[in-house]
Amino acid sequence: MDQLNLRHLYYFWVISREGSIAKASELLDLAPQTLSGQLATFEESVGGQLFSRERRRLVLTELGQLVQSYANDIFALTGELSETLRLAPADRPLRLAAGVSASIHKLIAFQLLQPALKLNRRVNLDCRTGRAEDLLLSLKRKELDVVLTDRMPQTEAVTDRFAVHPLTSSTISLFAAPEMAGRLRDDFPASLNHQPLLANATDAPYFQKLMNWLTISNVRMDLVARVDDSALIKVFGREGLGVFAAPTAIKEEVCRQYQVEEIAPVKAVTDQLYAITRSRKVAHEGVRAICSGFDLPR
Incomplete structure (x- = not known):
């Protein structure tokens, strides 16, 4: 199939929640015939029927239930994004994606992350553990903001690509x-x-x-x-x-x-212990807090 039409997906999602094209058309301010045509086009694009009729009510088919489960997640995120964008920039949550080498003790990892969690703003932390090599690959792909590791990168290819910040x-x-x-x-x-x-x-x-x-x-x-x-x-x-x-x-x-x-x-x-970033100049507020955090008791 071609790239999914998000407008058609949204129309389907509203219909699935309202249970009928008539109710959904009122909510969307569209003529029922127009909405019915949009649904037919969407069903053709996904390759199957999304609803069956039972006593004047539309009931999701197995394919419809699958599509609805994805639509629920997609439009929950768009709603969350809309709420976030309505906030003033200083009030928006800071997303921090941190990778932690599996060999680092969990208590130490928490202490290293703590300066970022104590910022004067809400922080949404996405913390992943794994092998340092795998985490560095995610850092290169910009899936992570920082990697915390107890292993100093040895190869020039790695040290030229990343910045290494000794922590403690x-x-x-x-x-x-x-x-x-x-x-x-x-x-x-x-x-x-x-x-x-x-x-x-x-x-x-x-x-x-x-x-x-x-x-x-x-x-x-x-x-x-x-x-x-x-x-x-x-x-x-x-x-x-x-x-x-x-x-x-x-x-x-x-x-x-x-x-x-x-x-x-x-x-x-x-x-x-080290923090590894993509650049020596760290723009991310949470990563800066980690890199300048504190020294552990020895």
Whole structure:
């Protein structure tokens, strides 16, 4: 079929809501014959009958129900757009589409986004998580305004195309269930030898740094699980399945929320975070707030 005629779709939508051409024609200020002809043209364009007649009332066919479901969404959005455009520019909601690398802890992600959410205007946040590579592709397509990641882009093709804004960094701490944490604090880090380790399966850069630090410290831990969800890995740790790593900046929230305890911070290992945008000069008010936000406690 050719491109959909939105005027015809609107006429169909009004008819479907009113239940008859006569009532819809009054609402649209059109002659019933004209509206009936427009409906016939639309049915021909979509390739099927949209209504059947039952006792002087038009009833949607299966195809009509499908088209109506899309029309409901389309005209709900146009109504929302009309209301928004009637507002003064300063009163209009600010849309912020942010991508967050899956390897970033959710508590950290919230803290990074918070400056944008505290602006003196309403913010409509569209937050997506995923692999940094996929999020950067969405940024290139202008589907996202900013990507928050713990991975510094390495290739020149990426760094030439985007602007990288260093945000903040935090040391890494090791956590475990209270009984295990209390036992492992003595003689740290030698106490970690042959202890169970819960690994971050998202290839978080800080985790590779942690593994290098363990090697340098002559410590060999037993890898018992790889988990790609930062919340689930903490639940496993709480249940005593092993030791896990998280940024020191959120240790109080981690301990309170998951009933675990910090074994010790690893000051030689840091987690660096970045905001990536399409341009060095950031025009988006919400992204500017994120880039100039704050420094996490270390």
